[in-house]
Amino acid sequence: MSLPSKGRSSTPTGVRVPQPLPTYRDTGGLDDTPAGFTDRDALIDHLGRKAIHGSKDRDFGKAYYRHEDGTLRPRLYRVDSEALARCQYVMLTTQQYAAVLVVDIDQPGQSGGHPADLSPEVRQRMSALIEHNLGPSWVGINPQNGKAQAIWLIDPVYADKSGKSRHMSLLAATSRALGELLDHDPNFSHRFSRSPFYDGNDPTAYRWYCQHKRVRRLADLLKEIRTMTGQEQYTKPRQQFSSGRELINAVKTRREEAQAFKALAQDVETELSTELDQYDPELIDGVRVLWISQGRAARDETAFRYALKTCHRLRAAGERMTDAAIIDAYEHAYNVAQRHGGDGRDSEMPPMRDRQTMARRVRGYVTQSKTDMGTSASPGRATSTERKALATMGRRGGKKAAERWKDRDSDYAQSELKKLEHTHRVNKARGISTKSRISQMVNDQYLQTGTIPSWREIADDLGLSRATVARHVAVLKKSGEYPEF
Structure with missing residues (x-):
């Protein structure tokens, strides 16, 4: 039997050698094909910009140059230049214009830089988004730790020089909804992000994968995300009054409530001194219990007053007025009032949803105060439509209109x-x-x-x-x- 010749297979003719089966890798429904030049050109066309602010590395100070008048100006790179392809970071959105939505996914996965290297939780949520036709247009993956960035193409939104507009607020709300779903980095500034146009040889650069080129409308995208996650949808407030007289009566009621709360807030001001609490004989465990009758406490009002008092103290100390701190104060005061003045009643602590609403109201009262120590805005606000109607129906509005019509010429x-x-x-x-x-x-x-x-x-x-x-x-x-x- 002769030895096989060099460079030829030693397997006899006609004998089939079993080949290893390809291993299945879960990509969460994401396409694992790297993005090409055509995909990048399509993204540039959608951005609609001739130059993009870029940075070659994380030293973002070099991404600006000082002008002759001393002001800093961004370094812009033409979209067709090789210099842009050397930038690892770009600013895809500005304060006045945005044609994409970028989410920074901060949950680490595995090294490798492929969709299968994302964390299992991120892949599962990506799969859910794709099933609902909400998947991102681009996905960039860190080859070292499996973190990622996702890009959605959207109808362009604009803002004025201040960077504020209803469309930008809608963009922020949509970014927040997507980010919370994908466990985003809450400190991501949405300015410099990883560049999908980089083609250098840095082994730490993100690997980019183009999924599709569909352009989404922000309002529809946010609505579908909230539907998928079971969140409450936003509904535009409608006119709730059948006549002008009903509107005027409602505003009078709001004013009376505001005046009552102002009196309550001024009363709370006298209780804000921590040093005097220890000498107050009416305090029980630090809480001033209000009584309906002998042995019967006003539990809700006691708890609300104590939560308001606590919120004022947090603000005076420069600490965060969180929902948790306000709710804890409310629960503590309610339990004290129940323990010493329950009068045989069962505890009727409001549900957590109502307590969270209470916390937001208390924080709003304190932060919108007009004085230093606690007078506050009204608990109810009129809508723009109601304000316009009141301006027309009100006494001053009627007088002003009559003055304008006096001179018919x-x-x-x-x-x-x-x-x-x-x-x-x-x-x-x-x-x-x-x-x-x-x-x-x-x-x-x-x-x-x-x-x-x-x-x-x-x-x-x-x-x-x-x-x-x-x-x-x-x-x-x-x-x-x-x-x-």
Whole structure:
């Protein structure tokens, strides 16, 4: 038997050698194909920018240069330049413009830089997002520790020079919802992020994978995320008053509540001194218990006053007014009042949801104080629609409007009269057109079938209300243009 020749297989012809089966790696539904030049060009086109602020490393001070007037200016790189490809960090969003949403995933996984190296929790949540068609457009993975950054393409949002707008607030809310789902880094500034355009040879650079190129609308994205996670959806407040008088009465009630709370807050001010507490004989375990009658305590009011007092002290000490601290104070005071003044009643501690609402209200009262020690804003606020209605219906608003209309020859009066005249002409033309359509429909059916349609048939066919049909039919009958049997 001859030895196999060099460089040839020693396996006899026709003998099949079993090959190892490929091992399955869970990627959480993410595509493991590295991003290419076409993917990067598509991302640049979506950003819609000719130059991007970049930094070659984490020394972000070098990403700025000092201008002749002493101000710092960002170093911008053209999107088609090789210099941008050497930057490991870029600023994909600015304070005035954002076309992407970036989430920094701070949960470590394994080394390797592939989607399968993400932590199991992150992969599971990514899979849930992808199942609901909410997966990110880009995913970048740290090859050393498995941390990642995810990018969603969104319809561009804008803001003024201050960086504030309703759309930017919506972007922040969506980023927060996605970040909380993916265990994000809460300290991520959403400014410099890892660059998906880097093509250098740094072994620590993020590995980027393009998943899709769908552009999402922010409002829809946030709504679907909240639906997926079972969170409460935002609903636009609607007008809740049926008349102007009802609105005015509601505002008067709010004012009375605010005045009552102001008196309560001023009363609490006298109790804020910690040094005097130890000499106060009415305090029980540090809590001033309010009594309804002998042996029967006002538990809710006692607990609320003590929580408000605690919140004032936290603010004066420069400490955080957290929900937990306020709720703990409320529970402590409630239990003290129950223990010494329960009068045979069972404990009726409000549920945690109500206690959290109470904590937010107390914090709002303290932070919106107009004085140094605790007078506060009203517990209820009017919406913008209500404020506009009150401005019109209020005594001052009526006086101001009357003053403007005194001089009928003034520019304001003439301008408003022209608008009113134009509105009347439009409404008159609309009424004539509607009356003609009704007359045409009735006459056509009468000629074709010898019958007259009912008011309901006219309303359904022409898209009108029954009252509108009745009004125009009455005019047509009076003029003799309506056929009669």
